[in-house]
Amino acid sequence: MNMPLSLSAFIPVLPEIFLVCMAIILVVVDFSYPRNREMLGQFTLYSGLGVILFLFCQKPGIAFGSMFIVDSYSVFFKMICLFGMIMTILLSVQYLKVEQIRQGEYFSLMAFSVVGMMIMASAADLIVVYLGLELMALSIYCLVGLLKDDARANEASIKYFLMGGFSSAVLLFGITLLYGMTGTTDMAGIASYCSQNAILSNPALMVGAILVLCGFFFKIGAAPFHFWSPDIYQGSPTSITAFMSVAPKAAGFAVIGRFLLMAFPESHGQWGSLLVVIALLSMAVGNILAISQTNVKRMLAYSSIAHAGYALLGILSGTSEGYSSTMNYLLIYGFMNMGAFGVVILLCSKESRRESLEDYKGLAKTNPMAAFLMLIFMFSLTGIPPTAGFIGKFYLLKAALVAGYTLPVIIAVIFSAISAYFYLRLVRYMYMDDPREDFVAHYSPGLTTALVISAAGVIGIGIIPGSLLDWAARSLVGF
Amino acid sequence: MIPLSWYMALAAILFSIGTYGFLVRRNIIIMFLCMELMLNAVNINLVAMSHYLDSLAGHNFVFFIITVAAAEAAIGLGLVIVLFRNKKTIYVDHINELKG
Numbered sequence: 001m002n003m004p005l006s007l008s009a010f011i012p013v014l015p016e017i018f019l020v021c022m023a024i025i026l027v028v029v030d031f032s033y034p035r036n037r038e039m040l041g042q043f044t045l046y047s048g049l050g051v052i053l054f055l056f057c058q059k060p061g062i063a064f065g066s067m068f069i070v071d072s073y074s075v076f077f078k079m080i081c082l083f084g085m086i087m088t089i090l091l092s093v094q095y096l097k098v099e100q101i102r103q104g105e106y107f108s109l110m111a112f113s114v115v116g117m118m119i120m121a122s123a124a125d126l127i128v129v130y131l132g133l134e135l136m137a138l139s140i141y142c143l144v145g146l147l148k149d150d151a152r153a154n155e156a157s158i159k160y161f162l163m164g165g166f167s168s169a170v171l172l173f174g175i176t177l178l179y180g181m182t183g184t185t186d187m188a189g190i191a192s193y194c195s196q197n198a199i200l201s202n203p204a205l206m207v208g209a210i211l212v213l214c215g216f217f218f219k220i221g222a223a224p225f226h227f228w229s230p231d232i233y234q235g236s237p238t239s240i241t242a243f244m245s246v247a248p249k250a251a252g253f254a255v256i257g258r259f260l261l262m263a264f265p266e267s268h269g270q271w272g273s274l275l276v277v278i279a280l281l282s283m284a285v286g287n288i289l290a291i292s293q294t295n296v297k298r299m300l301a302y303s304s305i306a307h308a309g310y311a312l313l314g315i316l317s318g319t320s321e322g323y324s325s326t327m328n329y330l331l332i333y334g335f336m337n338m339g340a341f342g343v344v345i346l347l348c349s350k351e352s353r354r355e356s357l358e359d360y361k362g363l364a365k366t367n368p369m370a371a372f373l374m375l376i377f378m379f380s381l382t383g384i385p386p387t388a389g390f391i392g393k394f395y396l397l398k399a400a401l402v403a404g405y406t407l408p409v410i411i412a413v414i415f416s417a418i419s420a421y422f423y424l425r426l427v428r429y430m431y432m433d434d435p436r437e438d439f440v441a442h443y444s445p446g447l448t449t450a451l452v453i454s455a456a457g458v459i460g461i462g463i464i465p466g467s468l469l470d471w472a473a474r475s476l477v478g479f
Numbered sequence: 480m481i482p483l484s485w486y487m488a489l490a491a492i493l494f495s496i497g498t499y500g501f502l503v504r505r506n507i508i509i510m511f512l513c514m515e516l517m518l519n520a521v522n523i524n525l526v527a528m529s530h531y532l533d534s535l536a537g538h539n540f541v542f543f544i545i546t547v548a549a550a551e552a553a554i555g556l557g558l559v560i561v562l563f564r565n566k567k568t569i570y571v572d573h574i575n576e577l578k579g
Binding site for chain 1: 487490494497501507510511514518520521524525528532534536539543544547550551554555558559561562566571574575576577
C-alpha cells in the first residue's frame with residue numbers, strides 16, 4: 001500500500017492534534033512558570049471551548065485509510081466528552097484548592113484522556129479503538145491517584161489500574177480472535193468478510209466478539225463488570241469522579257454502538273439478547289445495591305451502573321431511534337450527574353469532606369440553594385417530569401418498546417421505581433431532618449457557573465426537549 | 480511447518496495461565512506480571528495469525544501493544560511505589576479501606 005502523505009489528510013484529526021499540543025503546553029508552562037499556575041485552568045477551559053467550536057464547523061471526513069472517521073455521530077460523542085471536561089474544570093477550581101492538588105498535570109492529564117475519548121469516538125478500526133482506550137485509561141489511572149498522600153486514592157488508583165489492565169488484555173484477546181477469523185481489524189471489513197463467507201455462527205468469532213464487548217462493558221461500568229466502580233468512585237478526588245462518570249462512559253458507548261452496528265450489523269438477534277441480559281443485570285445491581293449505601297459518592301457510583309443499564313436499552317434496540325435516544329440520554333446524564341457532583345463538591349471543605357448521607361441532614365435549613373439544586377438533580381436522576389431525566393428515560397423506553405423488547409421495558413420501569421427510594425431518601429434528609437452543624441457553603445464563580453449550567457440543562461431539556469432530540473437524530477444520518 | 484492451531488493453542492494456554500495467576504495471586508507485582516503474560520499471549524496470537532494470513536496489520540498491532548504495555552508498566556509501578564510509601568504493603572488483601 002502506497003499512501004501519499006499530504007497535509008489535507010490531517011484535517012479530520014486537527015481537533016485532537018490541537019488538544020494534544022495544548023496538553024503538552026500545559027505541562028511545560030506548569031514546569032517552567034510555576035507562578036502562573038492559577039491560569040492553567042482557564043487556559044484549558046478556553047481551549048476546550050475552542051475545540052467545541054471547531055467541531056461545530058468541521059466537515060465529515062475520513063483519515064488514515066478509513067481508520068479514523070469524522071461523522072456527526074462521532075462529533076456528538078466528542079461534544080459530550082468535551083462538555084464533561086469543561087464542566088469538570090469549572091468544578092475543579094475550588095476543589096483543587098481544598099484538596100491542594102498541583103494543577104498543571106491535573107489539567108494536562110484530563111486533556112490527554114479527552115483526546116483518547118475523541119479517538120475512540122472516531123475509531124473505525126480496532127487498533128485505533130485500543131489506542132484511544134488506553135490513552136484514556138492510562139491518563140485516568142493517574143488522575144485517580146493524584147492525591148498521593150491519601151491512602152484511599154492510592155487504593156482506588158491501584159484497583160482501577162489492575163482491573164483496567166485485565167479488561168484491556170481480555171479486549172485484546174478478543175480482537176486477535178476477530179483478526180484471526182476475518183484477516184482484518186477494520187470494522188467494516190469484518191462485516192463484509194462475515195457476510196461473504198457466512199461465518200457469523202463460527203464459535204471462535206462469537207467468542208472474540210463477546211470478549212471485545214466484555215472489555216467495552218468494563219469501561220462503561222455495566223454489570224457484571226461493575227465491581228471496580230464503587231471503590232474507585234469513592235476513593236478518587238470528587239471532581240475526577242464526576243469526570244469519570246460522564247466522559248469515559250460516553251466514549252465507551254460510542255465504541256459499543258459503532259462496533260455493533262459496523263462490524264456485526266447482521267447478527268442483531270444475538271447481540272440484542274446479550275445486551276438485554278447485561279442491561280437488566282446492571283439496573284438490578286445498581287438500583288438494589290444503591291439502597292444500602294451511606295456514602296453519597298458510592299451511592300452515585302451504583303446509580304451510574306444503573307444508568308449504564310438504561311442507556312444500553314437504546315443500543316440493544318438496534319434502530320436509529322434507539323441510538324439517538326442513547327446519545328440523548330448520555331448528554332442528559334452528563335448534565336444531571338455533573339450537577340449532583342457539583343453539590344457534593346460544594347459541601348466539601350478543608351475540615352470535612354461531607355460525603356456521608358448523614359451530612360445532608362437539614363441542608364435545606366443551612367444552605368437552601370444547595371439543597372434545592374440537589375433536589376432538582378435527584379428528581380432528574382429518578383426520572384420525574386419536568387426534568388430532563390424523564391425525557392431521556394421516556395425516549396429510551398419508547399425505542400426499546402418499538403423494537404419489540406416489551407418485557408425488558410417493564411422490568412426497567414420497575415427498577416426505575418425502586419431507584420426513587422434512594423434518590424428521594426437524600427431529599428428527605430435535606431428537607432425533613434434537623435441540621436447537625438452550622439455549615440455555610442462557599443460558592444466560587446466556577447462552581448456557580450457549573451451548577452447553573454447543569455440546572456439550566458436539566459430543566460431546559462425537560463421542558464423543551466425538541467432541539468436536542470433533533471440534533472441527536474440528525475447526527476445519525478449517514479452513519 | 481507448524482500449523483497455526485498450535486500457536487493459537489499456545490497463546491490460549493499462556494492467556495489462561497495469566498488469567499489464573501491474576502485471579503489467584505494477591506501480590507500486586509505478581510498480578511502485574513500475569514497481566515503482561517496475558518498481553519504477550521495476545522502478541523503471539525497476532526504474530527502467528529499475521530504470518531499465516533499474510534497480512535501486516537497483526538505485526539503493526541503488536542508494536543502498538545508492546546509500546547502501550549511499556550507505558551502501562553511505568554504507570555503501574557509508579558502507583559505501586561506510591562501505595563507502598565503510604566501503606567507499607569503490596570498485597571491486595573491489605574488494601575481494603577473502600578468497601579460497602
